[in-house]
Amino acid sequence: MTLTRHAQLVQSAVKRTSAHHLLPGQLNRSRYSSSAAYPERIAVVGGGISGLASAYFISKEFPKSKITIYEASNRLGGWIQSKHVDVPNGNVLFEAGPRTLRVAKNAAPTIHLIEELGLINDVIFTSKTSPAAQNRYIFYPDRLQKLPNKETGLLELLKLFSSGLLDGVLPSLLEFSRPQRPSNVDDETVESFLSRRFDKRVAQNLFSAVFHGIYAGDIKNLSAKTLLPLFWELERSHKSILRGFAAARNSAEAEKYQDFMTFQSPYDAAMERAMAEELKIPKDQDFAAKLKEASTFGFRGGMGQLIQHLEKALRANKNISIKLNQPVDHHQHMRALKGMDGDRVVLGTLQDKDQSIEPHSNAVAEKSDLVILSTIPKGFVVDDFATVMTVNLYYPNPDLLPVRGFGYLIPQSVAFHENPERALGVIFDSDAITGQDTVRGTKVTVMLGGHYWRDWQHYPTEEEGTTMARSLLERHLGIKETPVASYASLNRDCIPQYTPLYEERMRQYANTYLLEPYDGRVRIVGNQVNGVGINDCIQGAWFLALKLRGNGWKEKQRTGAERFFDNRPWQVVPVNRNHNNGSSA
Template identity: 45%
Template sequence: MRFQNASQKTLKTVAARPVLASQSLFTCRPLLAFRHGPRLVSQCRYHSTDPERIAVLGGGIAGLSSAYYVGKQFPNSEITLFEAGNDPGGWIRTRRVDVKDAEGKEGSVLFEQGPRALRPAPATAALIQELGLINDVTYTKRTDPGATNRFIYYPDKLNRLPSKMPIEIPNLISLWRSGLLAGFLGVIKEPWEKTRPAGLVDETVGSFIARRMDKRLADNLISAGFHGIYAGDIWQLSARTLAANPWNLENTFGSVIGGFIKVQNDAVEPRGNSFVHEWDRNLMANMKKELEVDEGFWSNLTESTQFSLRNGLQQLVRALGDAVEDLGNVKVKTMAPIQSFKPLSQDGKLGVEIVSGQEGSTSTESFDLAISTLREKDLTPYVTVMTINLYYPNPHLLPVEGFGYLIPQSVPFEQNPERGLGVIFDSSAIKGQDTVSGTKLTVMMGGHWWDGWESYPTEEEGLDMAKSLLARHLNITDEPTAHYVNLAKDCIPQYTLGYQDRLAGFAERMSGEFGGESTIKDKVYVTQTNTLNLQHHELSSNHPIQKAITRITNTDKASYKKPNQHRQLYTIVKSIPERDNNSVEKIIPYRFRPWESLNYKVTVSKKSKEEEAIAHTDYILSRSGDNFTAIYSDASQHDKGIGIGVGVVAYSSTHEETFSQKTNIGCSQLVYNGELEGIAQAFEHAATVAQEGQEIYVYADNQAAIHRLNNLSDNPGQHIDPPAVGPGHNDVKGNEKADTLAKEAAKERPTTSTTASLAYLGTEINKIQKTEQLMEYKRYTDRPTKNRSSYSRIFKLNTHTTIKVPKGTPREISSAFYSLKLGHGYFNSYLKRFNKRDCNLCICYKPQTPQHLLLDCKQYKTHRNTLKEAIPHRPITLHSSSKQRQASKLL
């Protein structure tokens, strides 16, 4: 296959792919470029002079590849690469560690702290060959266990995913029995699901899968895949960005499955964005004609699912760095973080002024052209991931051979308290890097699970958590003889809901700041390798994509989008009187890590309080003399108090009190928060006094708090479980003492922070909402006195009568009915009053009022019948008119 010695034309074509060309490749961070006028980087060589000075901001793999290609294209230009750290390479880091195997043989193993393998692709293959690394490539063949055996841990065991079609029957039966395929019938029914509403411009990946197929598929399967790629939460990530192909198939064909079959059979591409953009198609065709790769090398790649290098991926970074240095026109500035950049106009030419360096010793330089690979936090938040590399001399520790396993969000907390994302079986997945045998693993933890954490586990804590996870999941209890713990802070961007709108706004904002001379650029051409092909392109004002961006940016989204939930909550919180909003902070309640010091499990008694109290007392007496400690916690609120009191007391096996503590956590809390605080204090005391072989029991009498140990929610929530909390206060010495301490503490001054909990804010919000509802009802009932023929007189409301909704009635139906009866909802006559609609007409060209929707409109006849069947309601006494009599029969 031909792929070597690419012409300069093709190299510059690679560097000129248009921004936003393909949404399926839209996961790249943008770059800014500034130059002497509106022309492409690839066009500069055809002008009389090349840019004199070019800056590349960021020394990761994107920055290095940018400097390499630009340095080759402009040999007469002075290029400066700015790197904030000691050496370029970004998150690609490899460490070789000396070890001994089970037989005492000395050797070394390779620990990858970041990415560890690449997918075969022409662009990457050409670069590998150009850098002279072919002889160091290690392959994972399609028949190797690392390619055929991939697993998902659910709910408490490894489940092998199918690797080929047709699926093997035993494998399918095993997956079905595990529950991992729950909701799979939703895939079969997907072609008949309703298409998304016209006004829905984006939704989360989880919401998209749940709407089109089944929520269980999203939680069990899809979330695992996104843990492995983005370490992200599918209920926050954008489907329009990260699931662009299915999103566009639904948009074009009304169905994902049906659209896919249509595309395969008829070679029809989805409307709006195709699987492969025409620019990319032409680029790949040109590359196949002009690039030349060694036939043996390419044959090995096509027979492999992934490949790496004998000395790890950092070998590629070092080779690329050497190639950049050999160009002679590229200078690498390390320890030079970018502090700022701004447009610079000199002699009628536009450039950019860059300030770099450590604070207190910065330098300012000007450039004709700047290419930035720096992160933009206004566009995407970032998550932190911890990787723990471990080596065991025993080569037979793994229960299975394969690439590894991922952990979905649906795995119970007790099976994943460390918040692991997945485990890679390095010794099985990638061969040819180690000089001794053994078992080599990488545990990945954190990601979105750690969002909002102010501090992260230490190296020692991370190692203990990894060993705990491996013992639970794989029954590996051996001690590793070598390990390395790496905390990569803010390492993976999260393309959350609304990302594309934010990107369009960013483009417009940058264009304004730099006088129309800035351009938004894709970072690196994301083929299947997510690496290495530089692309830049400037969109002219008449470019069709630029026109689309302008149109979207200028659209009044308020005319069709519902209020954003975050803004609603923010507005409500702001409206709470007599509260210093700066003191309200989002808290992660009682984030303790009991697995660091002791094993624990949560049990909720199913007995009545009286039965549990008797059983509890008998049990405590039976343990006399054992190495046993019982800790009781409780919370209380007193009418004469000024906050929530918390009491904790501990007893030895001889029934002697060994510890007591009382705390007032402030008035802006709920008793529920106090219950959680008491349990947390009990755990802290247990971790302090625990000795080997000692049993410690923590007792609480609040079921909601006990359940919240599994998900750390900040709200009490509701459960269908039987009301069985224990032991209660029925003659239980420990609970009585904890209750007494809590009541005493409630009368004292607060001893902890007075910031408000989210659960407390929720109750305040509910009070405001109820007050507003009562005021609205009063305005509603006042109308008939002014106008006897008013709608509110026809459809009377009685607050003393509960409208019973049959069990199983969809919430959308009941909510729509109540909205229409109140006269407030998302119908045009109401929205036009608040300038949210330009027109108040229905689709039948009559005013769209509640009366019209409930009584007249033929377009909603089916919906009225559904409403009639779903919500039976007491007949309302109406007067005279036939339409009113018709409404009486309907309702």
């Protein structure tokens, strides 16, 4: 599917908004009338990792500010949920959500946070040389195919080609000869883009599996401009992806740095420079050395341990209050309040989920100098979210898996009879991260649903999900044993789907619902803005707090969506300085 400039309403909003949004490093002379040195009251809507990290980093910038976190549910942490389960002779840890973090450029704020929270001694590492780091698989067409790594020989590559998994790779080498997309194409799907530039089989066999692992999404319905930004930019600027990389390799910068080169957006470059200047991490040299040798890392108590320590630090701050079971129907129950004593936002809060209030009710309204939205209601920017069921299984037999590695993903091209459960992939937890369990054994997580369950009215029960997961493991891996422990968790609408024209919708949203009504007093952060990985969300929270520093919180033309208004040319940078995606299953 190819999309052109027919959305006139969106386009006009983009034009209006582009003139009003500041880019990193630009000055804004329009300030609040208030002479306050810091925001007296700050509201953070949402108690997931983005909201908690935002509150934490903002409290460091403004230690005197009163910060209130509003969370609709009865717990903090969002989709991060670690569960300890008793098994014979000990206990094991099950993760219902993310379980590991990548050691990547955008992990710097996460590492900084870990150090400040005193979590270093509870960090566990997965070495770059471990099977989990070296061995990753794709199930195709009816068996596991080991993906190439540094040690892959010619024979293994020939086996991959003979399997059909790499069909379309060789024709893709002629990408430089393909015609450039028309200038009036604003966006298109990932499948459409990859089919044009490379080969449809590459999209269906390889990329669809990767996008299952990160977004639980359908490449026929995801935005190429948003999720393949480097490829998209290289086609625009150099008419070809391969030509673009060749230009980077032959650039003056390549000669200067004597390194492999790529392109990077100025916004990401500015954020990376800010991290290098602000975050002198890690301070602990032993921790730094271990990170250098690791591909991923996690915590002995699971990812939930990060939430526990973050919550403890926030509750220990007398200027921070946390309100659970307090949903905020923002936009409907928010309004601007302008007066001689400064501008504020009235935030209406619901006492419980079934209660409705008038937008201007003063009975449950609180005035804030600044509101941080770590969640955006469905339909404003993203109208499609993936629902995923994770099924954790534990077997006492430590030698149950036929292979060692991180796990495997299942592309959309696999026949239905090989994947009737509509699984996205399987994580070999007992290989992916070790040191969380008190007993040996085999631990796996099966991911079900995602885009396959779009528009479903009813989802499998925990018992049904566990049965489906066991059926899949028996067919794919030959595992017939009965697990001694299992846990199935249905995560409704857990991953936003960045569909085509997402960025234009974001600009329209920022202009219509943030900039015009609130003049910079409402900022956005979270997985609809910064990316779906934990590192992405923490980095976004850190950078948002940095931009509030000094009088930044008074800037009327900031919304947190500045990335989407930055149209400056991309620049050539060394690969080892390039911003990386820190998402991890």
